[in-house]
Amino acid sequence: MRKTILFFLCLYLLKSSLAQQVGVEQLVAKQTYRGIFKVGGDKDTYYPVVFKYGGQNEINNLVIFRSYHEAGPDKLSPTHKGGLTLEIDVNYGGWGGSTYDWRIMDYRQTYHSTFGKAEFGMHYKGFIVWLRGGGFIYHYESEKPANLQVCYASEQIFDDPNPIYDVYAPPAITQVDETIINAHRNDCWEYIKRKPFDQRGHLGILTPASNYPLDVNGTIRAKEIKVETNWADFVFEENYQLMKLSELEEFIKENGHLPEIPTEEQVEESGISLGEMNSKLLQKVEELTLYVIQLSNENKILKSQIKVRDEESNEIDSLRKEIEKINSILFKK
Numbered sequence: 001m002r003k004t005i006l007f008f009l010c011l012y013l014l015k016s017s018l019a020q021q022v023g024v025e026q027l028v029a030k031q032t033y034r035g036i037f038k039v040g041g042d043k044d045t046y047y048p049v050v051f052k053y054g055g056q057n058e059i060n061n062l063v064i065f066r067s068y069h070e071a072g073p074d075k076l077s078p079t080h081k082g083g084l085t086l087e088i089d090v091n092y093g094g095w096g097g098s099t100y101d102w103r104i105m106d107y108r109q110t111y112h113s114t115f116g117k118a119e120f121g122m123h124y125k126g127f128i129v130w131l132r133g134g135g136f137i138y139h140y141e142s143e144k145p146a147n148l149q150v151c152y153a154s155e156q157i158f159d160d161p162n163p164i165y166d167v168y169a170p171p172a173i174t175q176v177d178e179t180i181i182n183a184h185r186n187d188c189w190e191y192i193k194r195k196p197f198d199q200r201g202h203l204g205i206l207t208p209a210s211n212y213p214l215d216v217n218g219t220i221r222a223k224e225i226k227v228e229t230n231w232a233d234f235v236f237e238e239n240y241q242l243m244k245l246s247e248l249e250e251f252i253k254e255n256g257h258l259p260e261i262p263t264e265e266q267v268e269e270s271g272i273s274l275g276e277m278n279s280k281l282l283q284k285v286e287e288l289t290l291y292v293i294q295l296s297n298e299n300k301i302l303k304s305q306i307k308v309r310d311e312e313s314n315e316i317d318s319l320r321k322e323i324e325k326i327n328s329i330l331f332k333k
Contacts, residue, residue, distance in 0.1 A: 033142045041152050043073035043134025046116030047172045050157045051140075052126045052147035060090045063141040064129060068111050073134035082112030082132070090127050092120075100124050103186045114138075117177035118184070122158040122167050130173055182208050229275030232283035235290065242290055258284060 039047050054060040064086045072081030087106035100120060109115065116130035131138060133152075140146060149157055151169035158167035202209040207217035234240060243251075243259065257263050261280060262272065 030143060033145055034140070035146055035148075036137060036139050037148060037150060038071070039131050039133045039136050039138065039150055041133035041172070043076050043132070045133050045172045045174055046130040046176070047133045048121075048128045048151045048169050049131050049138075050121060050126050050128050050149045050151060050169065051142065052122060052149065052157070054090055054092045054125075054127060054142075054144045056092055056125075058092065058144075060092070060127075060142060060144045061087070062090055062127070062129075062143075063087045064115075064131070064138055065140075066114065066136065066138050071135060071137040073136070076112055076134065080111040081136070082114045083110040084108070084114045084138070086115055086129075088118065088127075088129075092124055092127070102127065102184055104181065104184050105186050107181070107185070113176055115176070115181075116173050117180045119170075119180065121170070123165065126157065126167075128170065130177075133172075178208065225274070227275040227278065230279055232279050232286055235283055235286035242287060242294075245291065 037049070039049065041047055051062060054062075064084065066082075066084050068080050068083035070081070076082070085106055085108040086104070088102055088104055090102045091100065102118065102120070107115070112132070114132040114136060116132065118127065118129045120126070121128040140148070149155070149169075151157065152172070153169070154171070155169045156166060157169050158165075160166050200209075202211070202213050202215070204210065204215045205217070207215050209215060235242075248259070251259055255263075261284070
């Protein structure tokens with residue numbers, strides 16, 4: 001018993017030594033800095049807004065937002081000027097080797113676009129967000145003091161003791177840089193959970209939202225998919241004209257596919273509609289069922305005709321035998 005207790009005590013001490021922390025655990029209090037700023041200039045231009053000194057080797061959660069009815073250029077719209085919700089996690093990195101990176105955690109716009117692009121600046125000591133000008137008012141929340149600077153020209157944004165390392169603001173842009181935005185979207189579960197819809201309510205998963213309500217760049221796995229579309233029971237209506245089998249055979253020889261079914265080239269180029277294709281396939285199954293019923297009825301008729309012929313043949317055989325019998329009697333006499 002004593003040896004057993006000593007064994008478990010040694011095991012506990014071993015586990016404790018392996019699980020020791022490196023350094024002292026500290027309580028880190030998160031703070032939120034809030035502010036409002038205005039971007040002037042032209043309403044069709046996106047100007048760089050520099051958030052400075054976010055902290056090296058730390059994640060800064062930066063949120064920029066505005067309501068669509070807040071101040072903005074009247075020439076764009078008297079009332080619905082453009083709403084924005086933009087949340088970005090920024091790791092400014094540091095010379096110690098931490099990864100410089102930023103990810104869009106939430107991105108939604110309404111009525112008019114106000115976010116143009118984003119990138120690092122000031123030798124990775126600042127983060128730049130291009131926002132639409134013309135008098136737009138924006139709100140921000142940041143875990144670090146913003147020290148923000150709105151730049152309308154090649155203004156100095158970082159003054160280094162060595163003048164050759166001075167940094168000047170990048171130029172404004174007139175088009176949204178979708179490539180940079182899409183490259184920094186958060187493509188994990190958090191991205192899906194936060195519902196990255198566009199202003200039309202369309203959703204893109206691992207791809208930008210498109211003209212389709214849902215666009216997925218990848219394989220969809222599901223236990224069940226429910227499609228509501230037109231069905232093909234019109235095939236069983238009395239006035240439906242079923243193609244003759246001879247005509248169907250000729251069509252297949254000439255075209256290499258069934259009537260009303262897309263070709264392989266069409267599918268490769270444009271894809272297929274799941275609901276429409278299921279309806280078309282059901283139509284062909286129902287037509288096939290009619291062909292089977294038709295052939296079955298013809299088979300019944302043939303069987304009936306064969307039976308009649310067999311009965312006639314049996315009668316003929318009986319008559320032949322009677323005749324042979326009579327002939328044999330006559331010839332004997």
